[in-house]
Amino acid sequence: MYELKNVTKTYNASKRKITALDSVNLSIPDGQMVAIQGPTGGGKSTLLQMLGALDRPTSGEVQLGSSMLSKLGDGKLAAIRAKEVGFVFQGFNLIPTLTALENVETALAPLGVSGAERRQRSQDALASVGLSERFGHLPAELSGGQQQRVAIARALVKRPDVLLADEPTGALDEDTRDEIMELLESFWRDQGLTLIIVTHDSAVARRAERRLHIKGGKVTELAAQPA
Amino acid sequence: MFGTYLRRELVNRRKQTVIISIGMALAIGLVILVNSISAGVQGAQASVLQSVYGVGTDITISQAAVAPTAGAAPGAFAFGSGSGATAGGTTTLNQSTLTTSRTETVFDATQLDTVSATSGVSAATATLSLTNMTFSGQLPSQATGTSGTTGGAGGAVGGQAGSSTTQTAPTGGPDGAGGSSFSVDNFTVLGLDPTGASVGPLSAVTLASGRLLTAADVGTDNAVLDSSYATSASLATGGTISIGGTTFTIVGTVSSSGSDSVTASDVYIPLDVAQTLSSNVGKISNIYVTASSSSGVDQLATSLKSALPTATVSTQADLASTVSGSLSTASSLVSNLGTWLSILVLAAAFLIAILFTISGVTRRTREFGTLKAVGWSNRRIVSQVAGESVVQGLIGGAIGIVVGLVGVLVVNIIAPTLSGSAAATSAATGPGGGGAGGGFGAAAKAVASTTVTLQAPVTLGIILIAVGLAVLGGLLAGAIGGWRAARLRPAEALRSVG
Ligand SMILES: Nc1ncnc2c1ncn2[C@@H]1O[C@H](COP(=O)(O)OP(=O)(O)OP(=O)(O)O)[C@@H](O)[C@H]1O
Ligand SMILES: [Mg+2]
Numbered sequence: 001m002y003e004l005k006n007v008t009k010t011y012n013a014s015k016r017k018i019t020a021l022d023s024v025n026l027s028i029p030d031g032q033m034v035a036i037q038g039p040t041g042g043g044k045s046t047l048l049q050m051l052g053a054l055d056r057p058t059s060g061e062v063q064l065g066s067s068m069l070s071k072l073g074d075g076k077l078a079a080i081r082a083k084e085v086g087f088v089f090q091g092f093n094l095i096p097t098l099t100a101l102e103n104v105e106t107a108l109a110p111l112g113v114s115g116a117e118r119r120q121r122s123q124d125a126l127a128s129v130g131l132s133e134r135f136g137h138l139p140a141e142l143s144g145g146q147q148q149r150v151a152i153a154r155a156l157v158k159r160p161d162v163l164l165a166d167e168p169t170g171a172l173d174e175d176t177r178d179e180i181m182e183l184l185e186s187f188w189r190d191q192g193l194t195l196i197i198v199t200h201d202s203a204v205a206r207r208a209e210r211r212l213h214i215k216g217g218k219v220t221e222l223a224a225q226p227a
Numbered sequence: 228m229f230g231t232y233l234r235r236e237l238v239n240r241r242k243q244t245v246i247i248s249i250g251m252a253l254a255i256g257l258v259i260l261v262n263s264i265s266a267g268v269q270g271a272q273a274s275v276l277q278s279v280y281g282v283g284t285d286i287t288i289s290q291a292a293v294a295p296t297a298g299a300a301p302g303a304f305a306f307g308s309g310s311g312a313t314a315g316g317t318t319t320l321n322q323s324t325l326t327t328s329r330t331e332t333v334f335d336a337t338q339l340d341t342v343s344a345t346s347g348v349s350a351a352t353a354t355l356s357l358t359n360m361t362f363s364g365q366l367p368s369q370a371t372g373t374s375g376t377t378g379g380a381g382g383a384v385g386g387q388a389g390s391s392t393t394q395t396a397p398t399g400g401p402d403g404a405g406g407s408s409f410s411v412d413n414f415t416v417l418g419l420d421p422t423g424a425s426v427g428p429l430s431a432v433t434l435a436s437g438r439l440l441t442a443a444d445v446g447t448d449n450a451v452l453d454s455s456y457a458t459s460a461s462l463a464t465g466g467t468i469s470i471g472g473t474t475f476t477i478v479g480t481v482s483s484s485g486s487d488s489v490t491a492s493d494v495y496i497p498l499d500v501a502q503t504l505s506s507n508v509g510k511i512s513n514i515y516v517t518a519s520s521s522s523g524v525d526q527l528a529t530s531l532k533s534a535l536p537t538a539t540v541s542t543q544a545d546l547a548s549t550v551s552g553s554l555s556t557a558s559s560l561v562s563n564l565g566t567w568l569s570i571l572v573l574a575a576a577f578l579i580a581i582l583f584t585i586s587g588v589t590r591r592t593r594e595f596g597t598l599k600a601v602g603w604s605n606r607r608i609v610s611q612v613a614g615e616s617v618v619q620g621l622i623g624g625a626i627g628i629v630v631g632l633v634g635v636l637v638v639n640i641i642a643p644t645l646s647g648s649a650a651a652t653s654a655a656t657g658p659g660g661g662g663a664g665g666g667f668g669a670a671a672k673a674v675a676s677t678t679v680t681l682q683a684p685v686t687l688g689i690i691l692i693a694v695g696l697a698v699l700g701g702l703l704a705g706a707i708g709g710w711r712a713a714r715l716r717p718a719e720a721l722r723s724v725g
Binding site: 045049052054055085096105109110118 | 722
């Protein structure tokens with residue numbers, strides 16, 4: 001359960017003050033699938049960072065469950081990210097020197113999971129995204145879709161409460177996009193995740209339970225379109 | 228995870244690993260080489276001093292030279308009217324004097340007792356440094372050739388040029404033309420206590436033939452010769468040598484390890500005989516002291532200085548500063564150029580490691596941002612970066628040790644020879660020293676030189692220092708790189724294009 005109250009985020013970029021989020025009030029119940037849309041520079045990624053405990057707002061409150069993210073220190077935020085939040089990025093963001101399996105394992109390292117269990121859980125996660133054959137491959141040896149599958153496995157191996165995806169299909173072709181979306185939706189359905197997806201793609205957004213539009217740092221609710 | 232990630236980074240970012248490691252390797256290798264050569268030069272200096280001042284000598288004591296008074300001018304020959312044998316207008320002279328070496332000043336032998344009684348002295352022995360000067364040759368007789376009228380008598384016998392002209396050419400002398408022919412022969416004589424050879428000059432020599440002086444030689448006219456002097460003077464064991472007009476039996480020859488050390492002398496005779504012959508009864512010129520503990524040398528030198536206020540007390544360390552020649556050039560080269568070069572290369576290597584680590588961290592901004600998003604704490608990221616740098620440093624250190632050892636091996640194979648000279652501390656050139664008789668180039672050896680081969684040793688300590696420096700360089704680079712990585716805000720890091 002997310003509860004955002006008067007969340008404002010400003011950046012000081014070369015003398016100009018940019019308001020990326022402007023008094024956002026928002027509440028997202030557990031298990032909801034939300035699509036966030038809006039023009040470029042509207043503040044979508046900034047909102048996702050607030051939700052994902054990557055950054056604190058300039059003012060206002062961000063609450064996830066019982067944790068007041070806007071008041072926690074760096075160490076506590078890192079712990080929350082490690083336990084409760086999974087991220088998927090547009091650019092996959094795999095560690096280029098690590099194999100697919102090792103990339104997935106990085107998510108379990110801060111949780112103090114033992115080596116053997118870490119490996120087993122990571123293998124299971126890769127198998128669940130259809131990459132059983134690719135454990136030892138480096139990211140450069142995988143296709144874009146396969147890399148994003150590895151990233152999804154990395155995000156989900158910790159069994160988080162929330163999955164945040166910032167344009168997860170933005171770098172993929174249409175067929176692959178559908179595969180990845182189906183994969184994310186199936187996890188959302190099966191695991192009771194809260195799934196928040198930033199997307200430019202209306203076809204993707206249409207599949208969400210709820211759609212938000214953000215422009216100039218202001219969030220507006222879009223009426224759910226009939227499926 | 229730490230180990231896997233570390234290994235993958237080092238292997239997959241091989242270029243950075245290689246550059247940092249090579250920089251570190253060069254620096255570490257140089258540090259080892261310079262350290263080792265410096266130790267070798269110190270060793271060479273010690274061995275020069277040893278050959279100059281004798282094995283086991285920690286402290287030498289002498290007396291500062293004072294300007295000799297005119298009357299006491301050493302080495303003055305006194306040729307009375309009756310001296311020599313005059314025959315046919317030619318006087319043949321053969322006179323030898325045994326005097327104190329011009330560079331030495333004698334002092335009372337009781338000072339040896341003072342030294343021996345000082346606590347911290349393990350052994351002490353006294354010597355008397357002398358020079359024997361033999362004048363041999365022929366001079367024209369006093370009257371010969373001074374006037375033409377008396378020229379005939381001498382000329383008839385001594386030369387063919389004799390005539391009865393009024394303006395007679397000088398006649399007489401060995402060439403019959405009123406000239407003279409003579410030679411002055413010098414050699415150094417060292418009076419020493421034949422009973423104690425554990426410290427002092429004879430401790431640094433090896434027996435070449437015959438025997439050394441023993442307690443039984445006290446008061447006898449027995450001499451031991453330096454083998455190279457014996458050869459040049461065509462003398463041998465069993466023969467005799469005239470010292471100060473007294474005939475000595477040569478009982479043995481020795482070769483000194485240093486070619487011309489201060490303590491090495493041409494001739495060694497019992498101290499008491501030397502004192503009597505040179506009219507220096509109860510006098511000595513040098514005392515050689517062994518301290519009972521090597522760490523107590525400085526303390527002992529201080530107590531000796533207060534016990535003997537007029538004496539010059541020199542320790543090995545004082546003496547080391549007197550070593551000159553290519554050895555001292557090498558020493559200053561190593562201590563100046565070598566040290567600065569090592570520091571420079573080390574600083575450059577550290578800088579390279581730091582800059583490459585920083586640039587690596589910058590390049591991996593998005594990677595670290597991702598890891599932070601995944602939940603990695605700053606501490607985990609810092610230790611990852613630091614770990615990579617330390618391992619790179621260690622790889623460099625390991626290669627550097629090999630490089631350094633190869634360098635040391637090369638030096639030891641080439642084995643450069645260095646010559647070192649040690650100016651005798653007692654060789655004070657007093658203002659009157661040169662002008663006051665003695666003459667005939669009788670200057671005693673004030674400078675002793677010796678040649679040593681440079682051997683660069685490698686100690687465990689040097690290796691440990693090298694490893695320590697490698698770790699330090701890695702830690703430094705890792706700390707700075709890690710700090711940069713920790714400072715990255717995860718949101719910003721993810722934004723960076725990479
Ligand atoms: N670190 C930052 N420093 C300065 N300005 C920033 C920073 N991050 C974001 N901004 C600005 O804040 C605004 C919102 O950025 P944000 O990335 O949230 O937009 P977005 O909706 O995700 O856009 P896009 O669709 O292009 O990804 C933009 O004007 C951006 O330039
Ligand atoms: Mg964005």
